[in-house]
Amino acid sequence: MLYDLHELQRSFLAPLAAFSGTSSQLFSHPYSPLAYTPVSRQLAAAYELVHRLGKDYEKPAWGLSQTEIQGRTVAVTERVQIAKPFCNLIHFSRDFPEADQDPKILLVAPLSGHHATLLRETVRALLPEHSIYVTDWVDARMVPQSAGPFHLDDYVLYIQEFIRALGPDVHVMSVCQPTVPVLAAVSLMASRKDPKMPRSLIMMGGPIDTRQSPTQVNRLATTKPYAWFENNLIHRVPSKYPGAGRRVYPGFLQHAGFIAMNPDRHMHSHYDFYQHLIKGDEDDAEAHRRFYDEYNAVLDMPAEFYLDTIRVVFQEQQLPKGQWHVRGEQVRPQDIQGVALFTIEGELDDISGLGQTHAAQGLCSGIAPELKQQFTAPRCGHYGIFSGSRWRTLICPKIKDFIRQHA
Structure with a gap:
């Protein structure tokens, strides 16, 4: 109603x-x-x-038709690499002879209300020196009910499929919400000795351990019971949309x-x-x-995914407690080896508090110290981690150096 x-x-x-x-x-x-x-x-x-x-406000266009490489203006074409019911893997293909030799980045955009185009500046800054693939999540109201439900576990499986499709030399970069399912996806791959393990993990401003420096977002999720979210925030898509009748968080x-x-x-x-x-x-x-x-351009989230996130990530903190199971398999970040890890936080982040992302450093105990790096950006809020002047001048150069170091 x-x-x-x-x-x-x-x-x-x-x-x-x-x-x-x-x-x-x-x-x-x-x-x-x-x-x-x-x-x-x-x-x-x-x-x-x-x-x-x-x-x-409709979904904005990416607007990334060109970039600068070695002083030349190069055309950029947006292509759908993999199409899934709830997500399209977008590749920004650059018309440059040596483009395939650049490091590949799987940029996992958040499924938290905004479109993936929120990371436009992130992509723009990385495009000159990297081959960029982005998870472009589909508005749940546009997904017919025949596609079935979409749980947090399905999100993890999507990420694994994308990593395997891009090969073992890919660098996985997650911003905010996806740090949790990305860490789970790679942990499960490590436990199975998957040969397509990524080269590195770059995690930015995510709620890996929400017990650290709780924010207003964390407190809301923990002060209300699970039933409150299900009864008050979940609604059905009206008949005018392809996803009519689907339960969503609008x-x-x-x-x-x-x-x-x-x-x-x-x-x-x-x-x-x-x-x-x-x-x-x-x-x-x-x-x-x-x-x-x-x-102001927002999308609907599948109800199953949203409620799973509230329970698993915010209320029960299953990942840092070692209690999370995806399709019956325990998520064990300590099994990850040989994958470089870079965690990034903003000093003034009011979405994911200080220490929540860096918690991955301790959870990934199997990664050698020389493969680990962390950085807290001074005077930087949540959006400043991936957009704006601090992203361009302070954080992006560190990411480029980290990728080159572990390419």
Whole structure:
């Protein structure tokens, strides 16, 4: 019922968003006579703000059509390497003769409410020197019920399939939520002596051990019983979508949770956007648009996966306690050998607290010390780990060096 009410609300807001978007153009377009009235900037800014608050946000495009390699502009083509019901493995193919000689990176994007395009800057910074493959998760409302359920265990199996498909020389890089299933996938492969083990693991800002420095996200998951999440946050997809009837954790609820964590920050950001439009600071205004075009574009998560994550990762901490079993097999990170490990945290991360990602260092006791590395980025929040100036100037160079060292 809640999902249907949300869709009804969007239907009512759609005309207002369209009207305000058109009105903003009338008061700002250089060929419109209304753009030269005394209060045109104020009106255009107000209309655009209303438009952006009321509009629907679709999945953004990757927009990575080219990169720079050795001083040359090289074309980049986005290809689906492997298509699965809940995920497409995307390869950013570079039109460069020696591209195949560069290290391969499997970049595992989070399935936590946002689209994989949230990692656009991550991919852009790595593209010149690496062959990049990204897990592009499918919005669960677009997956027909005939595809069956999708559990956390299925996520682990997807990662194993992708690792094996890319060969034993791949470097697996996980950001936030997937650090847990990625560590599980490689642990299980190690226990079976799988010959397709990856060359390295790079884990960034993930909840491997949520007992360390609990954040607001961790506290929410532990102060509410499992039944509360199932009864209050799980809803069925309306009939207008291909996944009609599928049980999901709706993206709009996750988005509301994101906003509720820092409401003042978002309010000030929108006010600053309004001021930038009035002053004509188009660069700052465009930066706001780009950020919120990505931030406001959310997807639904399969109910089974979401509830498994709440229980296994946050409530019971099964991975660090050695109690997690995937399809009957115990997850044993201590069995991993010969795989380089690099853990990265942000000093100011309010999603995955300090120590939660570095906990993998202790769990992977079978990895030799010379193959281990860890880094805590100073004055860096959660999104700064993989996006923004600190990512580009501080963290990305360390990852490149680590990969070259263990290539």
